[in-house]
Amino acid sequence: MRVLGIETSCDETGVALYDGDKGLLGHVVHSQTDIHVDYGGVVPELASRDHIRKTLPLIEQLIDKSGVSKESISGIAYTAGPGLIGALLVGAAIGRSLALAWNVPAIGVHHMEGHLLAPLLEEPRPDFPFLALLVSGGHTQLVEVEGIGRYRLLGESIDDAAGEAFDKTAKMLGLGYPGGPLLAKLAEQGDPNRFTFPRPMTDRPGLEFSFSGLKTFTLNTFQKHGEAAKADIARAFEEAVIDTLLIKCRRALKETNLNQLVMAGGVSANLRLRERFKTESHKHGWQVFYPRPEFCTDNGAMIAFAGYHRLKAGQVEDMSVQAKARWPMETLSAV
Numbered sequence: 001m002r003v004l005g006i007e008t009s010c011d012e013t014g015v016a017l018y019d020g021d022k023g024l025l026g027h028v029v030h031s032q033t034d035i036h037v038d039y040g041g042v043v044p045e046l047a048s049r050d051h052i053r054k055t056l057p058l059i060e061q062l063i064d065k066s067g068v069s070k071e072s073i074s075g076i077a078y079t080a081g082p083g084l085i086g087a088l089l090v091g092a093a094i095g096r097s098l099a100l101a102w103n104v105p106a107i108g109v110h111h112m113e114g115h116l117l118a119p120l121l122e123e124p125r126p127d128f129p130f131l132a133l134l135v136s137g138g139h140t141q142l143v144e145v146e147g148i149g150r151y152r153l154l155g156e157s158i159d160d161a162a163g164e165a166f167d168k169t170a171k172m173l174g175l176g177y178p179g180g181p182l183l184a185k186l187a188e189q190g191d192p193n194r195f196t197f198p199r200p201m202t203d204r205p206g207l208e209f210s211f212s213g214l215k216t217f218t219l220n221t222f223q224k225h226g227e228a229a230k231a232d233i234a235r236a237f238e239e240a241v242i243d244t245l246l247i248k249c250r251r252a253l254k255e256t257n258l259n260q261l262v263m264a265g266g267v268s269a270n271l272r273l274r275e276r277f278k279t280e281s282h283k284h285g286w287q288v289f290y291p292r293p294e295f296c297t298d299n300g301a302m303i304a305f306a307g308y309h310r311l312k313a314g315q316v317e318d319m320s321v322q323a324k325a326r327w328p329m330e331t332l333s334a335v
Contacts, residue, residue: 001019001020001074001075001308001311001312002017002018002019002020002025002068002072002073002074002075003017003018003019003073003074003075003076003077003304003307003308003311004016004017004059004062004073004075004076004077004098004304005017005018005027005076005077005078005109005300005301005302005303005304005305005306005307006055006059006076006077006078006079006091006094006095006300006303007078007079007091007111007114007298007299007300007302007303008051008055008078008079008083008087008088008090008091009079009081009082009083009084009087009088009091009111009298010042010047010083010084010087010137010138010298011031011032011033011035011036011042011047011087011298012029012030012031012032012297012298012299013029013030013032013050013051013054013055013058014027014028014029014030014298014299014300014301014303015027015028015055015058015059015062015300016028016062016299016300016301016303016304017062017063017066017068017073017304018301018304018305018307018308020308020312023121023122024121024122024301024304024305025066025068026062026065026066027062027299027300027301027304028058028061028062028065028300029294029297029298029299029300030054030058032046032047032050033177033178035047035050036177037176037177039177040171040176040177041167041171041177042084044084044086044087045086047084047086047087048084048086048087048089048090051087051090051091052090055090055091055094056094059094059098070102071102073102073104074104074311075099075104075105075106075107075307075308075311076095076096076098076099076102076104076105076106076107076307077095077106077107077108077109077303077304077306077307077308077310077311078091078092078094078095078096078106078107078108078109078303078307079091079092079108079109079110079111079114079303080092080108080109080110080322080323080324080327081108081110081111081323081324081325081326081327082110082111082112082138082324082325082326082327083111083138083323083325084325085323085325088323088324088325089321089323092108092321092322092323093321095108096319096320096321099319100319105311105316105317106317106319107307107310107311107315107316107317108317108322108323109303109306109307109310110306110327110329110332111298111303112134112136112139112141112265112329113148113149113151113306113329113332114302114303114305114306115134115136115264115265115291115302116132116134116143116145116151116262116264116329117148117302117305117306117309118264118291118295118296118299118301118302118305119262119263119264119289119290119291120305121291121295121301121302121305122292124289125289126260126262126287126289127260128145128146128147129144129145129146129147129256129258129260130145130258130260130261130262130289131143131144131145131154131249131252131253131256131258131260131261131262132144132145132261132262132263132264133245133249133261133262133263133264133268134264134265135161135162135163135245135263135264135265135266135267135268136161136162136163136265136266136267137161137163137164137167137180137266138161138163138164139156139157139161139265140156140157140161140162140163140209140211140245141153141155141156141157141329142154142155142156142207142248142249142252143329144252144256144258145262147334147335148306148309148310148334148335149310149332149333149334149335150334151329151330151332152330153328153329153330154207154252154255154256155206155207155208155209155248155252156208156209157208157209157210157211158208158209158210159210159211159212160210160211160212160215161211162209162211162241162245162267163180163265163266163267164211165211165212165214165215165241166179166180166183166184166238166241166267167179167180168215169183169215169218169219169234169237170182170183172215172218172219172222173186173222173230173233173234180266180267180270183234183237183238184234184238184270184271184272186230186231186234187231187234187235187237187238187272188235188272189231189235190231190232190233190234190235190236191231191232191235192235192236192239194229194232194235194236195221195229195232195233195235195236196236197214197217197218197221197236197237197239197240198213198214198217198240199240199243199244199247200213200214200240200244201244202243202244202247202248207248207251207252207255209244209245209248211241211244214237214240214241214244218233218236218237221233221236238270238272239272242270242272242273242276243276245273246276246277246280249261249277250280250284253284253286259285259286259287260286260287260289261277261281261286261287261288261289262288262289262290263277263288263289263290264290264291264296265296266296266297266298267296268290268291268296269293269296269297274290309335310335313335315333315335
């Protein structure tokens, strides 16, 4: 089975082809950063319009680049949620229309399930069961994974997601958009010993996260010490977020008696985070799995892969166009 994946949940248009025998045949991603940079964040209407302009040309480019025929595509997977509803509807409408025109099945894929499964795209890959830490601009979640579609939410952020906190803090520091990578780059120049920021919600039981207060603490520190301390503040903020994620993962692995940890989502591309988790994994005997950096951010490959497994299992949907801005992952059916 060969599946075309379409990702349009936010500000990246991604398309990919996944073959059950040959693996990933190709993928293309278009970023909208240049469109949203002047606004300091994603403008939903502009995102939707750009998906309309870019999705079909990217699919044509992908098919030409991969050297396959449209007739060889046996299914279509598109991101049905969660995400920006207008952007989701673009991908859903295109995916359903192509499925109707090509007379193949189509299926809506959960965006976070795509991220969760992205490390399985290539070797080495984890075996089920494992613990997943999903860290992106919209989500910070700890999930116990027994198999595809068999998820138990252990904890999540009660306010800002980790990626959202990175972006908002970068904006407060005047670093521009997209903020997370810029803040991480600035943090490399910072003194790790100058400031010590709080590790929120680590002094109590549980696996919930909260980064809103840390963001406020960072702002107050910046207002007190000014521009000259910017790099040191960025380093202290980054260390606080990473420490918090590390403490919660350590706690979750102990509670579930698991020793495999999958990290996915945009924040999982952070080099300092990977370095810290690598050290911790050697200390405790864990195995940690990440997608390659290009599959940490939104992409069509993860959607094609997740859709392939659901279509292969015989899951089918009617031809109505459906999208969900909110969609709890634990409501998904098992494969």
